Amino acid sequence: MHNKYHYEGPLPLGSVVAHNCAGAGLFVATHGEEVAWRLTGSEENGFYTLCIVGPNQQTKRFSSEATAEGRRIIGRDVLYYLREAQGFIRVGKWGSLVGVRPTKLFHKLWDETGKAGVAAQILRDRYDISLEKLSILQSITELQRPWVAVDEESDRRISVYGGIPFCESHCTYCSFPFGLVQQYNRLDEFVQAFVQDASQLAALQREFNLSVDSLYMGGGTPTSLNHEAFEKVVEALAMLRMEGKEFTVEAGRPDSVTPEKIDTMLRHGVNRMSINPQSMQDHILKAVGRAHTAGAVVDLYDYVREHTSLAINMDFIAGLPQQTMSDMQENIKFICRTMPENVTIHTLALKKGSPLYDMRETALLPEEGQVEEMVSYAGEYLRKIGYVPYYLYRQKYMTGQMENIGYTLPGYACEYNIRIMEERQTIVAVGPGSSSKWMRAPEFRQLQLHTPKDVSVYIDTLDTLLAKRRERCEQFWEA
Numbered sequence: 001m002h003n004k005y006h007y008e009g010p011l012p013l014g015s016v017v018a019h020n021c022a023g024a025g026l027f028v029a030t031h032g033e034e035v036a037w038r039l040t041g042s043e044e045n046g047f048y049t050l051c052i053v054g055p056n057q058q059t060k061r062f063s064s065e066a067t068a069e070g071r072r073i074i075g076r077d078v079l080y081y082l083r084e085a086q087g088f089i090r091v092g093k094w095g096s097l098v099g100v101r102p103t104k105l106f107h108k109l110w111d112e113t114g115k116a117g118v119a120a121q122i123l124r125d126r127y128d129i130s131l132e133k134l135s136i137l138q139s140i141t142e143l144q145r146p147w148v149a150v151d152e153e154s155d156r157r158i159s160v161y162g163g164i165p166f167c168e169s170h171c172t173y174c175s176f177p178f179g180l181v182q183q184y185n186r187l188d189e190f191v192q193a194f195v196q197d198a199s200q201l202a203a204l205q206r207e208f209n210l211s212v213d214s215l216y217m218g219g220g221t222p223t224s225l226n227h228e229a230f231e232k233v234v235e236a237l238a239m240l241r242m243e244g245k246e247f248t249v250e251a252g253r254p255d256s257v258t259p260e261k262i263d264t265m266l267r268h269g270v271n272r273m274s275i276n277p278q279s280m281q282d283h284i285l286k287a288v289g290r291a292h293t294a295g296a297v298v299d300l301y302d303y304v305r306e307h308t309s310l311a312i313n314m315d316f317i318a319g320l321p322q323q324t325m326s327d328m329q330e331n332i333k334f335i336c337r338t339m340p341e342n343v344t345i346h347t348l349a350l351k352k353g354s355p356l357y358d359m360r361e362t363a364l365l366p367e368e369g370q371v372e373e374m375v376s377y378a379g380e381y382l383r384k385i386g387y388v389p390y391y392l393y394r395q396k397y398m399t400g401q402m403e404n405i406g407y408t409l410p411g412y413a414c415e416y417n418i419r420i421m422e423e424r425q426t427i428v429a430v431g432p433g434s435s436s437k438w439m440r441a442p443e444f445r446q447l448q449l450h451t452p453k454d455v456s457v458y459i460d461t462l463d464t465l466l467a468k469r470r471e472r473c474e475q476f477w478e479a
Contacts, residue, residue, distance in 0.1 A: 004029035009041025024082035095128030163431035175353035198236035252276035276315035319348030341412035368400030432458035
């Protein structure tokens with residue numbers, strides 16, 4: 001059973017409560033659910049007060065000024081209190097820092113102070129971040145700095161995301177918008193809509209003289225489409241490709257990839273491919289609902305290496321059901337043998353909406369100390385054999401408040417991953433369940449447009465969505 005909380009009080013304080021309760025592993029209660037923790041906030045005479053009542057009616061009060069800094073202080077105290085009350089390590093290596101993009105915050109402080117070292121010291125003083133995490137943050141932001149720098153042409157340089165929301169099976173840890181491709185009876189209409197979506201964006205690219213730095217086709221699993229449908233969506237997105245630029249396709253499940261689909265990628269300029277084992281142990285793959293074996297990963301990897309020059313990314317997850325340290329060591333040995341250009345080590349995030357959230361297998365999840373050991377071991381070993389960390393992000397409900405880190409061999413960093421995480425370049429999306437964000441220096445405030453997660457709603461409202469996207473483009477580039 002997952003601990004739930006309920007909050008009542010001022011909205012600005014509630015936002016801070018939500019982030020820090022998530023950091024402490026508490027899920028917000030929906031109507032009718034049993035509540036373990038009740039949090040009540042108030043604002044009076046320029047001060048916030050937050051009262052917490054726990055499972056055994058233990059009560060704790062926090063108070064601070066009704067300012068952004070006051071909310072941060074209350075959030076920090078709430079996080080530490082709730083973690084300690086549940087038997088976790090009171091102060092983790094990330095201290096009181098919550099949020100998805102710590103590197104984005106580092107870049108912002110670097111801009112404001114002019115020095116990476118000063119930015120690091122501010123983060124340590126303000127959030128109690130460990131020297132280990134600060135070192136990783138600083139090394140990543142220094143590597144990323146050429147991509148986040150602003151020049152005169154940056155206003156019309158964009159990246160493009162194409163979303164294919166289908167898989168052939170549902171991983172138990174996944175809560176992303178998706179559908180089982182074999183069960184969707186409007187697939188031809190989806191492909192037609194996706195092509196129309198990409199075609200309109202290609203017209204906007206010409207009209208507004210836009211340069212596309214990187215293309216990324218994700219999902220879901222794009223290669224779960226049949227060969228004909230896959231050919232059409234890759235060809236549609238390739239209309240936006242510029243010579244010599246990055247074009248990545250997620251082909252995460254080896255059972256969904258064929259030589260014909262690989263040939264399609266090559267003919268349309270794809271130069272990067274993700275093969276995502278998540279684990280190289282068959283019993284773990286079965287436990288999380290992946291319909292392939294570790295042997296199939298090896299076969300696909302060998303085929304791609306023999307027949308293409310594609311740069312390859314591989315994802316692995318720490319914290320899966322039944323996983324042990326020896327399993328992670330086996331994963332790293334596989335990486336040492338194969339040396340893909342990119343490796344991402346994810347920490348399991350337990351999310352509402354994923355099958356794992358409601359399954360008994362949660363009792364088989366390793367303890368946070370074990371997961372932290374796995375993540376640390378993977379990072380240390382990857383750096384030892386020549387990889388460097390190049391992007392990082394965090395999610396709610398991650399085991400031990402840890403992180404996901406992408407590692408790269410020198411010279412092979414995936415530009416799109418940097419662009420999407422640091423939010424300093426306009427990214428325009430094609431497909432359902434995706435988000436377009438128009439951004440301009442120096443504030444990098446976002447003009448946004450979100451498409452429906454429901455594929456049928458996306459198809460049926462496409463003309464309206466495309467009209468809105470044109471309006472956003474005109475608003476942004478003709479202002």
